[in-house]
Every structure is written in C-alpha cells, then in structure tokens.
Amino acid sequence: MIVRGLPVPELPDTPSVAGSVQKTATVSAALLIMVAAGLGDPAAFLPEKSGSLVQDVVPVPGKEEFQGNAGSVLLEWHNENAFHPHRPDYVMLLCLRADHEKIAGLRTACARQVVPALSDAAREALFAEEFITDAPPSFDLGECTVRHAVLTGAPEDPDIQVDLAATTGQTPRARTALEELRTAFDETALVHRLEPGELAIVDNRITVHGRTGFQPHYDGRDRWLQRTFVTNDLRRSRHQRPADGYVLM
Numbered sequence: 001m002i003v004r005g006l007p008v009p010e011l012p013d014t015p016s017v018a019g020s021v022q023k024t025a026t027v028s029a030a031l032l033i034m035v036a037a038g039l040g041d042p043a044a045f046l047p048e049k050s051g052s053l054v055q056d057v058v059p060v061p062g063k064e065e066f067q068g069n070a071g072s073v074l075l076e077w078h079n080e081n082a083f084h085p086h087r088p089d090y091v092m093l094l095c096l097r098a099d100h101e102k103i104a105g106l107r108t109a110c111a112r113q114v115v116p117a118l119s120d121a122a123r124e125a126l127f128a129e130e131f132i133t134d135a136p137p138s139f140d141l142g143e144c145t146v147r148h149a150v151l152t153g154a155p156e157d158p159d160i161q162v163d164l165a166a167t168t169g170q171t172p173r174a175r176t177a178l179e180e181l182r183t184a185f186d187e188t189a190l191v192h193r194l195e196p197g198e199l200a201i202v203d204n205r206i207t208v209h210g211r212t213g214f215q216p217h218y219d220g221r222d223r224w225l226q227r228t229f230v231t232n233d234l235r236r237s238r239h240q241r242p243a244d245g246y247v248l249m
Contacts, residue, residue, distance in 0.1 A: 013220030021052035
C-alpha cells in the first residue's frame with residue numbers, strides 16, 4: 001500500500017553516518033508510530049540501529065556495495081530480517097527526500113503473483129526445509145544451521161521467508177528453485193519511486209522487497225527514508241523483550 005500526501009516539514013541535511021536513527025520527536029516519527037499502532041505494535045531489534053523504533057534509511061559513504069539500507073547498489077530481494085523467528089509483519093518506509101535523479105525505486109514482489117508462476121518442481125522444493133538464512137554480523141548469532149522452508153502455510157496462499165543475499169539452498173533442487181524464484185520476482189516486480197510525503201507499507205509475510213541502484217552525492221540532499229517495523233502479535237516475542245518493551249534483544 002502507498003499512502004500519499006503526508007506532511008513533510010522543512011528538513012535538515014540528510015544524515016550520512018552508519019546507524020542513523022530518529023532520536024527526537026518529529027512529525028515524520030509521529031506519523032510512523034501512529035500508523036504502526038493502527039496496524040499492530042511498533043517493534044525493533046536491539047542489534048539493529050540500537051533498537052530505535054524509527055530508523056533512517058540513507059546512503060553512507062564507503063557502504064555503496066553493502067547489501068543493506070546503507071548501500072546504494074541494487075538491493076537484493078528479501079523479507080525483512082528473514083532469518084529471525086519474530087521478523088516483522090509489516091515494514092513501513094516513509095519518504096522524506098527523493099534521490100537527486102529520482103531513479104531509486106522500492107521494488108516489491110508478492111507471493112500471490114509469484115507462486116502461480118513457478119514450476120511444480122520449484123514449488124515442491126520451496127515448501128521443503130532445505131534452506132538456511134544467515135543473520136547479519138550485527139546480530140552476533142554465529143553460523144546459522146537451522147533449516148527452514150521458503151514457502152509455508154496454505155499451498156494456495158503461502159507465506160514466504162527468503163533473503164536472496166543470505167539464503168542458501170542445501171540441496172541441488174533447493175538451489176535450482178531459488179534461481180527460478182529470483183526470475184519470478186523479477187518478472188512480477190512492481191517498482192515504486194517514492195516521493196516526499198509517500199508512505200509504503202509492505203506486508204512482510206507475503207511480500208519481498210528490494211531497491212534499484214542509484215547514485216548518492218553526499219551533499220546533504222541525498223535520498224532519505226525513515227523506517228519502522230510492525231508486529232501483529234507482540235506477545236509472541238515477550239520472552240525476548242525486557243520489561244515488556246518494544247525492543248527485541
């Protein structure tokens with residue numbers, strides 16, 4: 001979903017440091033938390049941007065090739081925090097400032113369009129627990145060995161769990177299925193070139209997202225999004241949230 005026409009006040013320079021977050025009350029932060037409370041509850045992860053509920057998505061000098069929000073090259077298809085048992089149900093991205101050339105695009109692909117395009121062999125493989133998704137180093141989880149299926153739930157309307165930069169197939173058929181899945185993502189993709197005041201809400205259960213490449217200038221006017229995660233059932237992660245807060249350890 002794209003919500004348009006949201007207010008964008010006068011902005012300072014776009015941040016350009018790793019780990020940038022929103023630490024003060026602003027109109028944009030209030031909007032994100034208000035919408036998050038309507039969808040469920042805001043949530044964050046302590047190892048990721050110090051557990052801030054509102055995070056800046058900005059290009060960082062020296063991180064251009066990074067497969068994450070600080071990079072500016074093509075960002076691979078992924079569910080947010082695909083490795084985590086309590087990954088967000090929704091990812092919200094609010095555009096405060098577009099890139100200079102206005103070419104950076106949020107890419108989305110939904111399982112409801114992708115799965116029918118797959119071969120029977122690929123679907124069978126993707127429903128099998130033959131995949132491993134690594135966590136980023138910031139989560140300090142060590143080498144991941146937990147196998148999972150990429151597609152789960154109802155065969156006619158499955159959830160999806162994958163990060164093409166971090167998920168590896170553990171069998172030949174799993175690796176083949178991932179390549180077919182990548183092709184299906186590309187062929188069914190939608191590209192949203194967000195403008196200031198536009199909020200994208202991505203259903204992280206059935207939709208993967210990524211970003212087209214763009215050229216940062218590091219002049220204070222680079223692309224600037226703000227991001228908040230939302231969970232529909234905060235209680236299921238209670239054991240990982242000290243004092244029943246909103247930040248998972």
